[in-house]
Amino acid sequence: MAQVAPATAKVALGIDIGGTNTVFAFVTPDGRLLGRTVIPTRAQEGGERLMARICQQAAAMLREAPAPVAGIGVGSAGQIDPRTGVCVFANDNLPGWTGMDIRGRLAAATGLPVYVDNDANAAALGEQRFGAGRGVANLVCITLGTGVGGGIISRGRLLTGHRGLAGEVGHIIVQAGGDPCPCGLRGCLEAYASATAIVRRTREALPAYPDSRLRQVEPLTAREVFAAAAAGDPCGERILAETAWYLAVGLASVINLLDPELILIGGGVAQAGEPFLDRVRAHLDSWAVTRGRARIARCALGEAAGGVGAPALVLAAA
Ligand SMILES: [Zn+2]
Structure with missing residues (x-):
């Protein structure tokens, strides 16, 4: 008899990059949080240092993921081109973030599909999927x-x-x-x-x-x-x-x-x-x-x- 593989519940890793804090969280398709980590953004250290810390933290969390990971979603402060995953413009809240290839860097560091949008769009989608806009x-x-x-x-x-x-x-x-x-x-x-x-x-x-x-x-x-x-x-x-x-x-x-x-x-x-x-x-x-x-x-x-x-x-x- 053919074996039927059990449906593997995949999770997504979310990263929210704000001017003060950066939040990492695993979320199930029905919106349950499975672990959440907050690190200070330390924006004044510049975009390059920030990107390196984000890649490092993401890799560390993926090593201890609670389930197979379908991909990484990133909501970032600033203007983001979601087609390229690049920050088109960020103001002084994130110095050195303009031009950052967020998708490329995270994909190279983790090997996973990465989707990037601005933090407000990500929040709107989250509310519609899991929150007050269900x-x-x-x-x-x-x-x-x-x-x-x-x-x-x-x-x-x-x-x-x-x-x-x-x-x-x-x-x-x-x-x-x-x-x-x-x-x-x-x-x-x-x-x-x-x-x-x-x-x-x-x-x-x-x-x-x-x-x-x-x-x-x-x-x-x-x-x-x-x-x-x-x-x-x-x-x-x-x-x-x-x-x-x-x-x-x-x-x-x-x-x-x-x-x-x-x-x-x-x-x-x-x-x-x-x-x-x-x-x-x-x-x-x-x-x-x-x-x-x-x-x-x-x-x-x-x-x-x-x-x-x-x-x-x-x-x-x-
Ligand atoms: Zn204005």
Whole structure:
């Protein structure tokens, strides 16, 4: 009688390369995490050193993989060409990362198929496969962290655009000629709604609030600003309200352009929670064209999104 080989459950190794930390995780096709390792990115040491450390860590983990490994999915900060796996452009958060052949280097170091995309696209795919967007074919995932990233899932697949650079929600102009953005333009959503921008705007506003408890907070973080808002601090409340306004302005364009069923908000700023999202929803509901067109919710995968999203790139390619 012919032997039937048991179905071998393969896992994917996900690598999420951020400005602060780099996360490695094995994930099963149904989204279970089997081991996760976090190393500091130490971006200031330069792209070459970072790539060498990533290859070393990946090889070490593959030697102790919990199951056969189907491939490696990489979500990286910066603009990534998913067809070549090369970082087209990275800003000062990752010095020396521009031009890095992430796919080529990792494939040479491990012998496995490697799929690379930007971290926001990987997170969007992860949410759609394993998180708050399960079963939703048309969604937009926006991460509000040090910067503002976006990933678009259209008809169940990542929308890539001509050069793989679609989904840059962070650089939608929400205030023409407004505050400078790290991308070099002015008035982008990122210049108002990133954690970095929230801290900057709070510092600019504080002189008008001599009694604000935020004057004593050092280091000032977006988390502290939102905590102050929740406690009724007028400066914190103002910044929360303004951030919700700018985010809603950006989302109105996203909704009108893409008609998503669901918009997921993640990243550190999303930890401001439902009171913040309620303000965003209220603005959108008062604008007739966008009213009720898209559900706004929080990402489900939290800090693990990068680690879980990146292996989704492997599964999506299968
Ligand atoms: Zn920008």
